[in-house]
Amino acid sequence: MSKKEAVLLQGDLAVVEGGMAAGAEFFAGYPITPASEIAEGFARELPKVGGKFIQMEDELAGMACAIGGSLSGKKSITATSGPGFSLKQENLGLGIMIEAPVVVVDVQRVGPSTGLPTSPSQGDVMQAKWGTHGDHPIIALSPSSVKEAFDLTVKAFNFAEKYRQPVILLLDEIVGHMREKVILPDADEIEVWDRKRPPADADKENFNPYEWTDDLVPPMPDYGTGFRYHTTGLFHDKTGFPRGTTEDAKKLMDRMTAKIENNLDEIILYDEDIREDDNIVVLSYGSTARSAVSAVNEARENGLNAGWIKLKTIWPFAEEKVSKLAEKANKIIVPELNQGQLIREVERAAKGQAEVVGINRYDGTLIKPEHVLAEIEGVK
Amino acid sequence: MSKKEAVLLQGDLAVVEGGMAAGAEFFAGYPITPASEIAEGFARELPKVGGKFIQMEDELAGMACAIGGSLSGKKSITATSGPGFSLKQENLGLGIMIEAPVVVVDVQRVGPSTGLPTSPSQGDVMQAKWGTHGDHPIIALSPSSVKEAFDLTVKAFNFAEKYRQPVILLLDEIVGHMREKVILPDADEIEVWDRKRPPADADKENFNPYEWTDDLVPPMPDYGTGFRYHTTGLFHDKTGFPRGTTEDAKKLMDRMTAKIENNLDEIILYDEDIREDDNIVVLSYGSTARSAVSAVNEARENGLNAGWIKLKTIWPFAEEKVSKLAEKANKIIVPELNQGQLIREVERAAKGQAEVVGINRYDGTLIKPEHVLAEIEGVK
Amino acid sequence: MAVDIYKYLREDKLPHIWCPGCGHGTILNSLVRAIDQTDIDPDKTVVVSGIGCSGRAPGYLKFDTLHTTHGRAIAFATGIKLANPELNVIVLTGDGDGSAIGGNHLIHGCRRNIDLTVILFNNQIYGMTGGQYSPMTPTGAVATTSPYGNIDQDFDLVDLTRSAGATFVARGATYNPRQMTKLYKEGLEHKGFSFIETLDQCPVNYGRKNNIGGPTEMLDWQKEHTVPASKWEKMPEEEKEGIFPLGVIHRKDDPESEYTARYQQIIDSFAKEDE
Amino acid sequence: MAVDIYKYLREDKLPHIWCPGCGHGTILNSLVRAIDQTDIDPDKTVVVSGIGCSGRAPGYLKFDTLHTTHGRAIAFATGIKLANPELNVIVLTGDGDGSAIGGNHLIHGCRRNIDLTVILFNNQIYGMTGGQYSPMTPTGAVATTSPYGNIDQDFDLVDLTRSAGATFVARGATYNPRQMTKLYKEGLEHKGFSFIETLDQCPVNYGRKNNIGGPTEMLDWQKEHTVPASKWEKMPEEEKEGIFPLGVIHRKDDPESEYTARYQQIIDSFAKEDE
Amino acid sequence: MSRYEIRLSGAGGQGMILAGIILAEAALKVDGLNVTQTQSYGPESRGGASRAEVVLNNGIIDYPKVITPDCLLCLTQAAFDKYGSELKEDGVMIVDQRIDISEAAEEVKDNILSLPIMKTATEDVGLTLTANIVVLGVISEIIGNTIPSKNIKEAIKNRVPEKTVEMNMKAFELGQKLKQ
């Protein structure tokens, strides 16, 4: 692909294309609707470039295996949907703790439980941040189109590699299963980041795999390159070993938190179209953003002062940005395919400065532009 | 026990005592520090009264098995800590979807991942609400003492049975492992609720297991009593069968949400001591509340206008109550053994009306009264 | 004397949603006949499944039925049975459900020798999700996740369950419904963990894609690739490759070693103390 | 010619934290000697464990070492190995870690016949969490969660792994460190999935509580309850009860059926197409 | 063109989704034309209703699904009963002849094109399964040059098994004739 020709591409397969473009070398996972196409795509594509695909016995193993691939030095990815995402949580936590770059795709369907397996949802937004036990930093991106699925997959790999951090890619079933006309960029137009490895002349004997480096991201050697280092899900000091002192625990948590918090400008991605005098803002993400944009455009045609912001990065949440929006706007409308999840963050950030209103569907149906428009127009 | 004699009881074992007092008949789980004592206690006690204990192969199975026990008509419980709680999430979601009464204990240790297995934490507070995929109602209780561990275990069973709902009991390692002098109530002083079962003369042929009853909680027959009904983790209508219409999905979600939301008065438990002119409020829960109370008492001695509220029910969050507090107070202090979890709910509810300040430890050490006092006094 | 299978079927849910020629229906058909041949009380019978096309089977059966999460049916069933040992608990599971994600619960159920009857619908593929390979997909076969041929080995599930401790182990095939019925009946009547693998066909996601053909060709394939267990034992090793023995493969009758029976002894020991 | 075991040990982490007389140390001791006898490149060797007292073993070994989550070591190891088949990947796991929560990964590792060497520290108990019963705790034994005697059956893990597809299966015991070393060496050199169960002692949470005694009595117990595999085969069934065969129980040498080798063939087929 | 919405509804196994994909792929080659293709099916992975949708627009396509179809196909009675009431004022509804349209709403009645699609596939082409391609012929005539019929034919060729290309071309052309 990528001869600048328009193709009809499914969102799930855009993840595959994006992954291959970002240099994915390893996929481990377990099939589940509506994410199976991602596994199938990687099964097809990876061996062509010497990469590996493996279908594991379950999602726990899929997550574990993908982290294993990452430790061996390969750019790794796994993909699932809600039930499998729940199963991945424990090992996702290990990935966070040992700072393993890995991309975890969750193509959301309606939950809880088996729910409506073939219907779209944005019900795992909070789970993406809070699903595993204990405090932990997380990055989660959510595309609203097939092209964005491609772009954000590349970003997800880049962030994972740069920050030594599992990155969640939250599609919804609409974006995952829809086909769209897209023109993919050529390889040389795509920025690809690789993890920082120790320099060739590193002192392997005295190497500290969890050194508090300036950028807070310790260089990561591939297994098998002579560093012979230790990695554990226990709290550990810079040597990688647990020392059982609470001081080390705090230091590690603070570094892991700061490596993300210090780079919010780079990590928090969004698009917006908010004019100086727009006093109604629609904040959305994923497929829902399409209705939001459509509705705002129509509202403007009707002479209303409405604008939109579409979050591509959901976690870390664009708190500062939303706070500022709330200062200016009278009303922030948050359409979501759930009972109201990210709206909680919006409310928190808004601190009562703007009215925050949700539009919610959690039954597998979509939020249409007209629903958003009605809320913009104040009609219920 | 319970001859009104003071006993020295460990928090974990208070859960066992509370469970037995509430009529627990079935425990299924998997050992993990610092919750293993709960399993061990039930292994000892249950067979004495004809109840059953089983150690399963893992936590996923423990959760599943406990739900199975519940469906057979027994009051069921499982217990774990963070890593196991992560593993239980998928089946917990099924329990919610099929409305199975079951008590899930999480004795929190420091995460993420294996973390600090023997140190206290309140790091799973958000996970208790958001750990499983998809929207879902949840109830979570958190005791701050051994006696409360007993009392809230009884409550947890009662809520589980009354609302056909998994109830989370969030201990922290301090409460779980500390021993305290307690006097347990006699059996006749303990209010024990049983699930509503269909009446003896129910029309079994035409029985709808998920009927939209007035109280929104459909009566639940024991397996093997001739109702021959169907249960599924898919969205279903009142017959228990999936029909694949989105209308049914919404109806079910709305009923499940409302059965909790309509009963917040009963479900949301808290203690408070806030005087008319207290303008500083310390909001806390679990073992941390003990330092909070201690600090407030000292602050008052020092002439400060401070009060405290201790949440025993964490989820559903006491939103309205906190909103009102924020209207009155200048400052709400939220000490937590995590990076700041429930404080997010406090901030949301406060809507900017009061300053909300966290005190946070996430390294296995405790928040001492002096830390809280310093914050009350405004010294950092 | 015709069998009244509708006693056990939720007729209003039929026709079922399985594809034309899917063997799952034949298994269901044999199962209700087997149940009819036992004196199991339908009011005291619970059928539990996981997720998959096979997982839909309980929905058609007129008992207490439970459709759980993918792979976990045996763990739920264990709770149901232990909490009330009076119940007859039947688990219907797919090859993916029961041997991939559910493999651990399967071997631990066997190990405990808890009195469940587990029927595994082995269509050698993940039917419901559109044809990814399962642990029972033969090496070399094409599936959506093995576009270049499956490099995994498949399990010998009857050997695995036997070695894990199951006390009744058998294999049937949908081409031979009479034998299936017999095996299910024996499994249902056995006190202890019974496991009956059933070779089954998924024409849509396996047969057609592997050039075996449609339902009837797949049944012929079964016939060609199976032999009676008695004959199997006498076959030279090299001929066994790719051939499945059918029938009862292993059985050990020792009701006292059954899990709930053992638990009851503990309870009884306290009851005695009380006397 | 003395063995320089410190080449493979992180000396600064010693003495280890295991209890006096814990067999885990003896296993570690035998393992480093076995490694020394192979020509494995320490720089290309990765040791992976789960959680448990046994899970602490990698911390003492001077390789790339990974302490994962409880039960999942084989799944992590599978990723490490498949992503870079050049690596020698060793998994150290406990009986709880490897056969309870990790049972599924164990049998699927066997089934794939991926080239891992898995050593299971079978002390028949959950040591780290204070003595709950494991799937390897004998029936009748007392543990903190079986105060009235364990009613579970234990697995025959060598039979289970063989039947799941492992191509090298053996059992050692800490009372016989020479044999352990030999079995580990053979396992390490075998191309395919190697599984070596090792009977091991936890005096603190098993031996003393089951009136077997301390470390030395437990070693004597081992001696009394084991026989060489060759002898085992000839024993009458009734004498086998409670006796464990030691030595290589099963082996099948077919490097081409190894998982990463098979995967490489797919990759090579594309490389060829390119030519 | 401005936004144009096509909904194809039928039963699982009738190839609605393939037809949608083919249409969308055919649209790819039209300069400046954007396209989204979506589908929906019930929790039952097979059987039950199946629906594919294609949205065409010269501008950006925000909402990717059909809001109110300009062109609606109902291949089964169930599909008609479910979707038959939603149609743009100047839209076209194609239904198979066997479908009972007596219950159709007044406002759409005049826009219904009842054609012997299944019959054509089964009897004239000789394979019921080609009904979806017959449908494409009909639609090609309706949408005219928005997507040139040669594009659609090309897209069909790329998607159907080689051995069946000829048969499918025939189905397409018979479909065109049905409408002409």
Place this chain on the structure above:
Amino acid sequence: MSRYEIRLSGAGGQGMILAGIILAEAALKVDGLNVTQTQSYGPESRGGASRAEVVLNNGIIDYPKVITPDCLLCLTQAAFDKYGSELKEDGVMIVDQRIDISEAAEEVKDNILSLPIMKTATEDVGLTLTANIVVLGVISEIIGNTIPSKNIKEAIKNRVPEKTVEMNMKAFELGQKLKQ
């Protein structure tokens, strides 16, 4: 009595936690006296430091752990090095004689009671493992009637194996003597 805090520190295996539990159980029987008992140990399940704490109070015990001990026991050098600097002004620190206290802070130096605890257990009682009970004897003398010694003896009897009751009584009494 008002809040009184006891910290027992030593190595894993020295029975610090058991000693804490015995003290707490002994306190149970004292009318109006509240008690909490806590412990902490490292991620290593065995070996390493071990610490048990008991807080006594006639009122409600809010904070359940020791803030600054009134009575501190250090049975090993490691324990002393770690905890030996925190003590109430009028508190008592009990250390085993073998411990080097030369590095002790000035302000606590006078409050240190250096006693041959291990020696008493090993040589006089004849079992090193009884050191924790010797310690209880010492503490009993320190806290006096807050918890009557007969309560502590009772609690010891309930907790130790029957066969060892006599030996443990001896250990307790020898401990009392050490302080007297």
Place this chain on the structure above:
Amino acid sequence: MAKGDKVTLANSGWCKRCGICVHVCPTDVLKLGQDRVEIDDIDKCIGCENCELSCPDFVLKVVKVNE
């Protein structure tokens, strides 16, 4: 199965035309019609029940002819 039993289309609407019954019938009694199975020649039926037992869709039932 008893002598004189014959196949009937008990639930002919449920037939999915899979062809299994036709395949397993030893005497070619059944055939596939346009939409569903049809009985081609009931006289040949020996009441062996192969079809009834093999049909995945509970379509066929072998009953006493007099019933």
Place this chain on the structure above:
Amino acid sequence: MAKGDKVTLANSGWCKRCGICVHVCPTDVLKLGQDRVEIDDIDKCIGCENCELSCPDFVLKVVKVNE
């Protein structure tokens, strides 16, 4: 093991007094001291390495006597 090899306490500080080495020594060379293992009678040592191989704590090492 070679003739003339003898046991040494290579890391005597690591000894946990478990007694295993004493138990497996065929010639009663070793004994348990107050705090750790001790060599009772080195002359009896036949250098069989039983102790070295069995010790869980890497305490013992059998070496050439001349070393």
